[in-house]
Amino acid sequence: MYQLVYQIGVRHPELFKNIAKHIVGKNGRGFSNFSSQGLGNTLWSYAKQAQLSLEVIDSLGDSVKLVSTGRLAVYETSCLDNGEAVVKRLFIRAAEAGIELGLGRFTSQDLSNTLWAYATMGMLHSGFFKHVEKEIISRLKQKRYRFRGQEIANILWSYATLNAQPDISMVDALSSHVASICQGKNGVADEHSIARLFSQRQELANLAWSCAVSFFMLTIKYVLYFVLQIH
Numbered sequence: 001m002y003q004l005v006y007q008i009g010v011r012h013p014e015l016f017k018n019i020a021k022h023i024v025g026k027n028g029r030g031f032s033n034f035s036s037q038g039l040g041n042t043l044w045s046y047a048k049q050a051q052l053s054l055e056v057i058d059s060l061g062d063s064v065k066l067v068s069t070g071r072l073a074v075y076e077t078s079c080l081d082n083g084e085a086v087v088k089r090l091f092i093r094a095a096e097a098g099i100e101l102g103l104g105r106f107t108s109q110d111l112s113n114t115l116w117a118y119a120t121m122g123m124l125h126s127g128f129f130k131h132v133e134k135e136i137i138s139r140l141k142q143k144r145y146r147f148r149g150q151e152i153a154n155i156l157w158s159y160a161t162l163n164a165q166p167d168i169s170m171v172d173a174l175s176s177h178v179a180s181i182c183q184g185k186n187g188v189a190d191e192h193s194i195a196r197l198f199s200q201r202q203e204l205a206n207l208a209w210s211c212a213v214s215f216f217m218l219t220i221k222y223v224l225y226f227v228l229q230i231h
Contacts, residue, residue, distance in 0.1 A: 011049065011052055011053055012049075013049075013080075013081035013082070016045075016046060016049050016081060016082060017081060017082045017083070017086075020046075020082045020086050020087070020090050021086065023042075023090065023093075024086065024089045024090050024093050025086065030093065030097070031093055031094055031096075031097035032097065034097060034101075035105075036098070036101060036103075036105045036106040036107065036110045037107070037110055039094050039097060039098050039101070039110070039114065040106070040109075040110040040111075040113040040114040040117070041113065042090075042094065043090075043091060043094055043113075043114055043117035043118070044113045044114070044116065044117045046078060046082075046087075046090065046117065046121075047074065047078075047116070047117040047120040047121050048120075049078070049081070050074045050075070050077040050078035050081065050120075050121070051074050051077075051120060053077050072122060074120055074121055074122065075087075075121050075122045075123070078121060087121075088123075091117075091118065091121065091123050091125065092125065094114075095118075095125040095127065095128035098114065098128060098131075099127065099128060099131055103131050103132060103134075103135040104135065106135070108139075108145060108146075108147050108148070108151050109148075109151060111132055111135065111136070111151070111155070112147075112150070112151040112154040112155055113154075114128075115129070115132060115154065115155055115158035115159075116154045116157070116158055118158065118162070119157065119158035119159075119161040119162050120161075122161075122162070123162075124162040124164055126164070129159070129162075129164055129166075130167075132155075133166050133167045133169075133170045134167075136155070136170050136173065136174070137167070137169050137170050137173050140173040140174070140176070140177050141173070146177075146181075147174070147177060148197070149197040149198035149199060149200070149203045150200070150203050152174055152177075152178065152197075152203075152207065153198070153202075153203040153204075153206040153207045153210070154206070155174075156171075156174070156206075156207060156210040156211070156214075157206045157207070157209070157210045159210070159214065160209070160210035160213045160214040163214075165214065178197065181193075181196060181197045182194045182196070182197055
């Protein structure tokens with residue numbers, strides 16, 4: 001329900017506040033029966049609900065001034081909507097539930113959405129992020145999983161946004177994954193081969209920003225090549 005509320009572009013703080021209390025309030029049901037998708041979608045929706053208020057304010061232009069901006073503004077908005085203690089408890093309990101459930105049960109999109117929600121809220125759960133690193137490395141070693149461009153961009157953007165330096169092995173594994181997909185004819189990347197993985201300019205922009213901010217050497221030549229070609 002809360003995901004639908006965001007998708008139709010409606011702010012409903014009271015609904016989200018009551019849901020949060022139902023999950024992590026006194027005698028709350030907790031996250032024990034949530035699926036990996038349920039966990040990811042819940043956090044994603046809370047981050048989007050707070051972000052939505054900023055999008056509305058931005059549309060009003062200079063007539064409205066924010067005391068805080070960026071991640072802090074999103075976090076403060078969510079705290080005003082739900083109460084700071086509830087917001088912290090919701091995101092901490094969700095991370096704990098995810099670890100207990102096992103990240104092997106998360107799809108790549110679930111992992112991406114969940115990390116994005118923490119980063120958008122400006123909240124770092126070091127234990128969860130470390131488990132995600134191990135899971136990503138394991139998946140890429142098995143070569144049974146393929147991460148989409150948006151998922152790769154969101155994952156690295158989340159680490160960079162929170163200034164959480166990931167294990168270099170994860171960055172190397174993602175770099176190799178990107179290179180293997182983006183290689184064109186004769187092993188040379190071109191606009192078309194890169195677009196197979198990164199279909200949106202925003203994905204490339206987020207990836208390039210993450211590399212620059214966190215000094216990720218994630219096949220940056222492919223990103224820069226594509227950016228230069230489309231301008």
